[in-house]
Amino acid sequence: MAERGAGERGGRNERGGAGERGRGRPGGARGGNGRGATTRIDPSRQAAYDVLRAVAGSDAYANLVLPGLLAERELSGRDAGFATELAYGTLRLRGRYDAILAMCSSRGLTSIDPGVLDALRLGAHQVLGMRVAQHAAVSETVDLVRANVSPGAASFANAVMRQVTRADAAEWERRMAERTTDADDLLGQRLAHPAWIVRALRESLALDGGTPAGRLEAELVALLEADNAAPAVTLVARPGLVDERELTDAVEDGVVTPAGLAPTAWRLAGGSPDALPAVRQGRMGVQDEGSQLVALALAGVTVTDGDSQWADVCAGPGGKSALLGAVLAQRTDELAALGALDRPSVLVAGEVQPHRVGLVERSVKALPPELLDVVQWDGRELGTAHPGRFDRVLVDAPCTGLGALRRRPEARWRRTPADLKPLALLQRELLDAALDATRPGGVVGYVTCSPHVAETRAVVEAVTRSREDVEVLDAVAAVNAVVGRPVEGLAGPYVQLWPHRHGTDAMFLALLRRV
Numbered sequence: 001m002a003e004r005g006a007g008e009r010g011g012r013n014e015r016g017g018a019g020e021r022g023r024g025r026p027g028g029a030r031g032g033n034g035r036g037a038t039t040r041i042d043p044s045r046q047a048a049y050d051v052l053r054a055v056a057g058s059d060a061y062a063n064l065v066l067p068g069l070l071a072e073r074e075l076s077g078r079d080a081g082f083a084t085e086l087a088y089g090t091l092r093l094r095g096r097y098d099a100i101l102a103m104c105s106s107r108g109l110t111s112i113d114p115g116v117l118d119a120l121r122l123g124a125h126q127v128l129g130m131r132v133a134q135h136a137a138v139s140e141t142v143d144l145v146r147a148n149v150s151p152g153a154a155s156f157a158n159a160v161m162r163q164v165t166r167a168d169a170a171e172w173e174r175r176m177a178e179r180t181t182d183a184d185d186l187l188g189q190r191l192a193h194p195a196w197i198v199r200a201l202r203e204s205l206a207l208d209g210g211t212p213a214g215r216l217e218a219e220l221v222a223l224l225e226a227d228n229a230a231p232a233v234t235l236v237a238r239p240g241l242v243d244e245r246e247l248t249d250a251v252e253d254g255v256v257t258p259a260g261l262a263p264t265a266w267r268l269a270g271g272s273p274d275a276l277p278a279v280r281q282g283r284m285g286v287q288d289e290g291s292q293l294v295a296l297a298l299a300g301v302t303v304t305d306g307d308s309q310w311a312d313v314c315a316g317p318g319g320k321s322a323l324l325g326a327v328l329a330q331r332t333d334e335l336a337a338l339g340a341l342d343r344p345s346v347l348v349a350g351e352v353q354p355h356r357v358g359l360v361e362r363s364v365k366a367l368p369p370e371l372l373d374v375v376q377w378d379g380r381e382l383g384t385a386h387p388g389r390f391d392r393v394l395v396d397a398p399c400t401g402l403g404a405l406r407r408r409p410e411a412r413w414r415r416t417p418a419d420l421k422p423l424a425l426l427q428r429e430l431l432d433a434a435l436d437a438t439r440p441g442g443v444v445g446y447v448t449c450s451p452h453v454a455e456t457r458a459v460v461e462a463v464t465r466s467r468e469d470v471e472v473l474d475a476v477a478a479v480n481a482v483v484g485r486p487v488e489g490l491a492g493p494y495v496q497l498w499p500h501r502h503g504t505d506a507m508f509l510a511l512l513r514r515v
């Protein structure tokens with residue numbers, strides 16, 4: 001064991017001198033299950049392993065489990081960074097590592113103990129996806145299995161890991177190609193996406209007029225690669241709540257840089273967003289730049305004859321409600337100064353899940369309370385509850401989330417094609433209800449964080465075909481107006497943003513005027 005410890009430290013030093021990380025801290029397992037009583041398990045690897053087990057065993061979300069686990073085990077700095085990269089990277093690239101492990105194991109993956117399989121996935125990521133020394137990755141994986149599963153399983157893990165180290169990533173890709181005839185399957189294995197998602201993304205890129213001619217396959221690869229890269233943290237500075245001086249100081253101090261498209265969007269240079277007082281106070285928040293762009297585009301479309309009644313149909317957890325609310329507050333002040341406010345302004349933010357209603361309330365805490373009406377509702381009933389009431393309505397519909405795969409490492413392996421049909425039906429019902437609740441002349445923004453055609457243009461086209469009171473607006477012009485210049489790679493009339501093209505989640509926006 002002593003030699004393993006030394007080897008392990010060597011491996012870490014190759015990653016940047018974190019040799020003594022985690023020693024003597026609470027949280028390091030010492031022979032879990034009492035089976036390997038003398039083995040000292042690296043706390044970071046144990047934390048990553050526990051995240052994978054939680055994700056597999058209880059449908060937990062890694063980004064919700066990991067922070068609590070790191071805090072509970074007092075892992076910070078490099079230890080926390082290593083555990084995070086190990087857990088998220090392994091979860092993202094799971095399909096790739098499974099394809100490789102299948103070639104290294106004498107048993108089919110489905111007959112391997114799930115705990116052993118997760119440890120092997122972590123080991124494969126250390127060898128093939130991180131710069132951890134091979135001997136360290138092998139011995140730490142074996143120790144993890146011995147401590148968490150059994151000594152017998154540890155020798156199996158040792159045999160598999162030794163096979164994994166016998167080839168480099170390029171050689172494993174060559175071997176994958178030998179075993180697969182389906183091109184989407186192979187691309188999916190290489191770049192760790194299920195084949196049905198590869199096909200769906202290709203279809204969406206093919207229908208997107210922003211995809212340059214002859215570049216479909218190259219764009220697809222760039223998109224899949226972008227899904228595998230951890231995104232930078234983007235903040236929103238809610239208009240009217242953060243003053244210019246505060247932002248200038250944050251830029252001068254190297255804390256943030258302008259994100260580049262939305263005027264409200266700022267990239268965090270590093271560290272925790274909560275370190276910023278404006279974030280703690282709800283004047284700023286963590287929000288993808290694409291989410292900001294689509295909300296600001298809806299808020300910017302010209303609406304005449306009153307603009308005080310806004311609704312956010314699917315509000316939880318409240319990021320877009322907070323941005324729309326801040327814009328509405330500013331607009332209300334401007335109208336009041338001109339004596340042109342016809343009635344009190346309100347943003348009704350509704351959400352079906354009670355606990356997410358609470359999240360919305362937290363998100364909008366910095367806004368004037370009289371401006372926000374946070375409610376629990378089923379958005380499908382909006383049209384009958386409030387016919388023709390609203391000037392602007394956002395439908396940020398529940399969706400597969402295929403546009404935010406880089407943020408939710410496990411999501412791509414959880415979703416199945418069977419999710420699409422019920423979601424598409426719900427999306428159509430929500431959009432229909434939103435149009436019914438909008439007055440003639442008012443505008444609805446239909447948004448998804450999925451680029452899947454079944455959830456985007458197919459929903460919009462099904463609804464617009466079935467009604468005669470809807471005009472499709474040019475959403476590209478609305479986004480360009482927000483950015484202040486033409487954004488490359490947008491074709492219209494809908495907006496489809498892409499991680500590899502725009503550095504945002506793959507958000508979709510359609511703007512519809514009720515006529």
Ligand SMILES: C[S@@+](CC[C@H](N)C(=O)[O-])C[C@H]1O[C@@H](n2cnc3c(N)ncnc32)[C@H](O)[C@@H]1O
Nearest residue numbers: 314315316317318319320351352378379396398
């Ligand atoms: C994509 S999320 C919205 C994200 C939110 N707009 C934001 O920016 O923070 C979709 C939300 O719709 C909610 N939802 C699902 N079905 C709904 C329904 N029938 N009525 C209202 N909300 C619903 C989900 O619970 C989820 O919180």
